[in-house]
Amino acid sequence: MIAIILEELIPIANKMISVNDLTPGLILSDAVITPNGKTLLGKGSTISQRTISLLSMWDVNYVFINIEDDQDPPTQEAAQPKAAPSSFFVSPECIQFLQEYDSITTSAENSFDFVRSKNKVPILSLKDTSFAIYSSILTTGPALMDYLLINDFQLATKISHHTVMVSYICGIIGRQLHFNEEEMKALTLAGLLHDIGRMVVSSDNLPEPQSHTINGAKLLRSVKGIPDEIILSVLQHHEYLDGTGAPMGVDGSKIHKYAKIIAIANIFHNNSYREEYCNPFTALNILSNEMFGKLDPSICQLFTQQVRDSLVNCNVMLSDNREATIIFFPASNSNTPIVRTTDEKLIDLSTEKDITILRMCTPDYVPMI
Incomplete structure (x- = not known):
């Protein structure tokens, strides 16, 4: 059960509100955190429909x-938030996954805090976390990509969220490539460790990304029980097939396959979750542009096709402030879908150049299994 930790003195202008009575636009006067100290939502956060759904998922009451001192909170009727279509629901499987994800990011965050403070790697804890990710990938199955697309970056610190998401995405790609169990475990661990060099205070004054890739490899090299292929993948995850990457500028023939996968997962996550809401279309376009030169085209094509498949039937917000549902992508290599608006109009976004997709509309829509 999620606990709400309160300050000893509650200002008069604060009021305790049931999550069931929340409406978009309200502002938190106190942080919502877990019993082990993980902040879910910070003080001053503005409540959105997404926030309300996520609080309910995590059993915050x-x-x-x-x-205002003389003002009651707005009622549901007064606020009149747009209701999600009745056919949309949060499945028990989705809730279970999100709870697993919460536990995994908390474990990763604790391990990375240890790295920052001690300059040592708690490898057993990190292996346990990567195994939990691997197990989650196996048990969740094809719906995993759907669930990752509704994740909220505010529910974890930036570094723990990013590394866990990259590890998940690496695992998704590994399954598409039919990796065996040993390869899958190594790949998810490499994904989890890929940015560990960012937690090391370095005096080498190297530019990024040279600094964190080299520092990460040096740190891991001193740890017993980490295979060389994982250390190499951490070192090479910013290398590109055309030799323009870092830190060594090696070409594709010398880049480990795990590093090629991490590079794709890294780009996708960094460019899909820039704002409060997920928008994978920017990342899809970047991957499509880079797949013939910098990135492995066969891996890119497999992954981008799975993302597009996961986006079908999802709700999006258009640049003209209309909500729409993605109907299909007209070509296998196209990142521009045909959508249906709430007033039942079909729009081919490849021809409507003045209309773009701003973001996903989640969790008003949670993909059904």
Whole structure:
């Protein structure tokens, strides 16, 4: 059960509100955190429909909000938030996955805090975390990509969220490539460790990404029980097939296959979760542009096709402020879908150059299994 840790003195303008009574636009007057100290939502966060759904998923019953001294919180009727279509629901499987994800990011965050403070790698804990990711990939199955696309970056620190997401995406790609169990475990661990060099205070004054890739490899080289292929993948995850990458500028024939996968997962996550809401279309376009030169085209094509498949039937917000549902992608290599708006109009976004997709509409829509 998620606990809400409150300050000893609650200002008069604060009011405890049931999550069931929350409406978009309210502002938290106190942080919502877990019993082990992980912040779910920070003080001052603005409540959105997405926030309300996520709080419910994590069994948060009450929060404190800012409220005028002489004013009651707005009622559901007054706020009139747009209701999600009745056919949309949060499946028990999705809730289970999100709870597993919460536990995994917490474990990763604790391990990385240890690295920062001790300059040592708690490899057993990190292996346990990567194995949990591997197990989650196996048990969740094809719906995994759907669930990752509704994740909220605010539910974890930036580094733990990024490394866990990259590890998940690496595992998804590994399954597409029919990796065996040993390869899958090594790949998910490499994905989890790929940015560990960012937690090392270095005096070498190297530019990025040379600094964190080299520092990460040096740190891992001193740890017993880490295979050379994982250390090499951490070192090479910013290398490109055309030799323009870092830190060594090696070409594709010298880049480990795990590093090629991490590079794709890294680009996808960094460019899909820039804002409060996920927008994978920017990342898909970048991967498509880079797959013939910098990135492995066969891996890119497999992964981008799975992302497009996962996006079908998802709700998106258009640049003209209309909500729409993705119907299909007209070509296998196209990242521009045909959508249906709430007023039942079909729009081919490849021909409507003035209309683009701003973001995903989640969790009003949670993909059904």
